[in-house]
Amino acid sequence: MTTFTDPYSSSRETTEGTVFSVTGGDWNELVTEIGATKEERIVVNMGPQHPSTHGVLRLVLELEGETVTEVRCGIGYLHTGIEKNIEYRNWTQGVTFVTRMDYLSPLFNESAYCLATEKLLGITNDIPERASAIRVLMMELNRISSHMVALGTGALELGAITPMFFAFRERERVLDIFEMISGLRMNMAYIRPGGVQQDLPEGATQKIRETVKEMRKAFKDNATLLIGNSIWMKRTVGIGYLDLAGCTTLGITGPVLRSTGLPWDLRKTQPYCGYETYDFDVVTTDTCDVYGRFLIRMNELEQSLRIIEQACEKIDKLAGAPVMVADKKIAWPAQLAMGGDGLGNSLDHIREIMGTSMESLIHHFKLVTEGFRVPAGQVYAAVESPRGELGAHIVSDGGTRPYRMHFREPSFNNLQSTSAMCEGSMVADIIGAVASIDPVMGGVDR
Amino acid sequence: MFGTDGTGDTSGYGGLVRNAATTGSSERPYGSYFDDVADDLERAYPDFSDAIEGVVVDRGELTLHVKREKLIEVSKILRDSLKFEMCMGVSGVHYPEQSGRELHAVYPLLSITNNRRIRLEVSVPDSDAHIPSVVEVWAGNNWHERETFDMFGIIFDGHPGLTRILMPDDWQGHPQRKDYALGGIPVEYKGATIPAPDERRSYR
DSSP: OOOOOTTTTTTTTTTTTTOOOOOHHHHHHHHHHHSSSSSOOOEEEEESOTTTTSSOOEEEEEEEEEEEEEEEEEEOTTTTOHHHHGGSOOOOHEEEEEESSSOOOOHHHHHHHHHHHHHTOOOOSSHHHHHHHHHHHHHHHHHHOOOOOOOHHHHHTTTOOOOHHHHHHHHHHHHHHHHHHHSSSSSSSOOTEESSSOOOOTTTHHHHHHHHHHHHHHHHHHHHHHHHHHHHHHHHTOHHHHHHHHHHTTTTOOHHHHHTTTOOOOHHSSSOOGGGOOOOOOOOOOSSSSHHHHHHHHHHHHHHHHHHHHHHHHHHHHTTOOOOSSSSTTSSSSEEEEEEEEEEOOOHHHHIIEEEOHHHHHHHHHIIIEEEEEEEOOEEEEETTTTEEEEEEEOOOSSSSOEEEEEEEHHHHGGGEEEHTTTTTTHHHHHHHHHHHHHOOOHHHH | SSSSSOOOOOSSSOTTOOOOOOOOOSSSSTTHHHHHHHHHHHHHHHHHHEEEEEEETTTTEEEEOOOOHHHHHHHHHHTTTSOOOOOOOOOOEEESTTTTHHHEEEEEETTTTTEEEEEEEEOOGGGGGGEOOOOTTTTHHHHHHHHHHHOOOOOEETTTOOOOOOOOOOOOTTTTSSTSSOOOOOEETTTTTEOOGGSSOOOO
């Protein structure tokens, strides 16, 4: 054995055998050193800080040569205790927490949470149509931005850099729309129990229509870069195989399930927010592999654009309609408005509660500090997030705060399939397989 | 909606004692497809009345309260005969005041064939927090059961590797239980002290 003592790259003896640390740049020395050992079975820790594990995901690989014999995921590095924290916040504040779970699809988290809360309140049918249309609009925009990250980083991890630039350029356009509508690009807490936080600003649908046109053109760039590209095909076709039986027993939903040919999409099968009134197709492939999932995400972009156009039409038709439930005991009292120093409480509202109506002030104070009460019971509400079924199981004890909230995160569930997809494959194919699951660690760990 | 209950305390300060209300058992007809599910299960499973402690239909959702000894049997029949192919995980709930059944495990089931959803609920005492693992029925519940063990301390017997999943391996306690404090320290700001979230005065 060589005797170098680089503290960042060294070997040491443990009860489990010799442990080698690799930090890069020292590969040749390490290979010589490993070559001297008799062990054929090598256990490699990939991550949690690794550029291509899609976040702080730790993969424990057992290798025989370059073939992976066992894969185990180590998660929990991003656990933030959101489910516990939310038990100490009122129902409206809860939105601010759940939006931070799966940070690439905040609006889906908010929707699942709000749909569950509304089910508990029994006001599901009282949500104004305009609010539902805005939710659909925002969710589909979010699906595009999320798929863009999935495609961009997925391609980047497999060594294709240009698609990432194109994908993030399109994502920026969506984030600009989010900023225009809610004031924030991510974690916007825009969807609230009872409706949405505020109405669309003037000219929003027009701007969205223009962006849709630009995006439709730009999506072709990525498509022509990757679809049929021989290197891309070699890295994705037949990789990460998981068939329908595997998906159902592992509870896998979303693009991974649809890549087995099953058109299961909650927007069609169990519609919410009025999805039954939109005209769109459920995209499937039957290849069960990474390439199929990539194609599904690509084609879902176009379907989302179709839904966005229809939602814009609906929103324009419902101009002036409310975006919050009529029940004043639930609806947030304040409206936001753009002032000289940015977005803030509407001056009209401040004038009313501070200058003219004591009752409005009391109402505002009670609703903002105390919040509304939600009748006791438990519900489960699910939405089709970009990664699959995102379910919110919420228990209320009749108080002003959730008694227990649990999110059934598609990333968390789907990541379990890593072992099934990767064992027996090459190390390099793990990257493609994990990227095709598209786990977001913020959602996995919550 | 606003108002106080019980103490007449209008300060809004009600301490942090919280009791979750239980929803009682429902009577037939349950409505929707729930009668069909109950009928099918009764037909396919002769021990129905023995295994199912209660049937609750609330807010358009069906919950079957299952005895833990019968959970695996019921699960297999639900999967094979009633075509609930998917289990969407398990969520724990801690009701400290329900003595003898403090810990609940809630399993949302999904049938793709029939496009139906139901929910199983199993309750166990805190002193004997064992539930048979359904991983042999729905393999995808593996991580979900690990999470529920991690967060509530419910031990799923027969699980292939029941270890902590989100918290560090050497963590003490189970954070989602109601007797586990949220933690946090008071924060001082301009001379005033703001207590940690679970210590603040709060509305009941």
